[in-house]
Amino acid sequence: MAGSIIAKSALAISLALTSGLALAAGQYGPGASDTEIKIGNTMPYSGPASAYGIIGKTEAAYFAMINEQGGINGRKINFISRDDGYSPPKTVEQVRQLVEQDQVLFLFSTLGTPTNVAIHTYLNDNKVPQLFVATGADQWNNPKKFPWTMGLIPSYGTEARIYAHYILKNLPSAKIAVLYQNDDFGKDYLNGLRAGLGDKAQKMIVATQSYETTDPTVDSQVVTLQGSGADVLMTAAIPKFAAQAIRKVYDIGWKPTHFLSSVSNSVGTVMKNAGYEKGVGIISAAFAKDPTDPQWANTPEYKEWLAFMKKHNPSANTADVQGVIGYSYAQTLVAVLKACGNNLTRENIMKQAASLHDLKLPMLLPGIAISTSATDFAPIKQMQPEKFDGTTWKLFGEVLSGS
């Protein structure tokens, strides 16, 4: 009898001890434990936007490298990345599965504007972080209404306003034509341009044409825009259609000052496919170092990136700036997870993501840093204009914030 009391109290003490230890070791939301952080992601590995698949592959490769090095605070990253084909209904299906069956701690770097719009409300209703979405739509910076969603790259509106300022300053009598994807991504560029031009927008924008991602080509739209008599063209398109547009503009002998959305300025996938000589003189904007720009070739940051790509992501095209973008996305997340320490709850993830102060990443342009706060969910706000010279992008001017 006495023995059993001793045994019971010993059991109670050991239980108390172990639960106490567990508390000391960490606080966890779903998908996190002493050994693992489970992260969900959707990517267009197939479908019309498949050129962006390299972002997901690079992120997976980066996390694999981090795990090889021992993980983050001793925890391995379990990165579950699924294909949604850039199709919003598929994104919803995949994300519900990631949240409800795989029980991921949060969603990271889900790619695409229409696809993220489709899961925006669901994730916020369920208080699951939709962290660092891989799209630049303006709506991600809305902490009041959507406290569980945060972007990373400069918003499309910011970028379009930078172009608008350039046009007002250098081409004050421009007649502008706009080719845009018929969804929130394309419309953000159009609206940003209008906002940046202010009351001149009505007069300066002489034609707009949109395309659907199911269209075989955008040739007809380009021809229509040329017919408007415009001498400036802004293209807000995903890589495949951007390449078609660049080629068609050249083929029909149109020579506008061409502004190209930064999400489709990859030398390796867009400029090469369009034909290098056809893209000479195009203006775009960047926040990351283009891997084809020779001025970075001898810097330690570039060499480290290249060594990482060669070792961990050997099948990827190292002339594709999206490989740099995916690398920077992964590094931003690692910084947030390190800051979380042993408190891996969904609340703390968002809190730490909203407390980044002047974070500098090796492959972001000099002068560009990441800052967030409880009321500011737009981590990168600056870009620098650049011009294509037939082989690479040449940066010019200064880093601009576009506000």
Added chain:
Amino acid sequence: MHQFLQQIFSGLAAGAIYASVALALVMIYRATDLVNFAQGEMAMFSTYIAWTLVNAGLPFWAAFLITLAVSFVGGMAIERVLIRPVENAPVLAAVIVTIALLLIFNSTAGWLYSYTVQDFPSPFPDRPVFGALITTRDLGVIAVTLVMLAMLFIFFRFTATGLAMRAAAQNPESARLCGIPVGRMLAIGWGLAAAIGATAGIMVAPVLFLDPNMMGGVLIYAFAGALLGGITSPVGAVVGGLIVGVTENLVGTYLIASQLKLTVAFALIILVLVFKPNGLFGTAIIRRV
């Protein structure tokens, strides 16, 4: 005026692409009485074979001919292995098989070659001509489509195999009684359609860029073209394809917003089916019961 002409020429260039796929659809329909939903994906897959050969260092036209041969054999094999078992089943079964093929080819291409958008070499020089109305490459695509059409016409009208194939499709039983190997004719029909599709794929890849979804949008327009021209007529397929290409451009530019271009193709399909089910050049298929 210049813009109007430019829209027409752009439309002709796009229309030639639709026409070449429509030709392959007509080929299968004439040979086997089937609509092959996998036609576009088979063409895409053939194009990847050509792409692999070109990247391996073969000259373009050698790669082209090898691809045609491989596609011909592959098309015959598909008919023998996958279509033959459902030959006497309700037509829906065969439709399901071709839809399955569509998905299989699409995913296999993605798995083998990745979904990265690839540049594809064009056999024709790429120069704007006629006041930049059209490029020599687009003219090349149109020319190849017309050559294919002429060859098909000659094949069906003047060669013994072509005649036998028509007989086998129109009246299998009588054809068999006359000593025509109907089964072999059906297989040859699929082989030829696959080869035509391969040609179409190789011609359009430099324009659309090669990726596993290259033919997704094209197939819908090709259907519209084939139906408009009459699904039994090769001439109709080409004329129909060109009409669809020009119409979608003109309607999209001058009448409605360009967002509705795809809708134009569907509206055409519906209008044709309602008012002229046999298309412009098609012949009514009359069956004795």
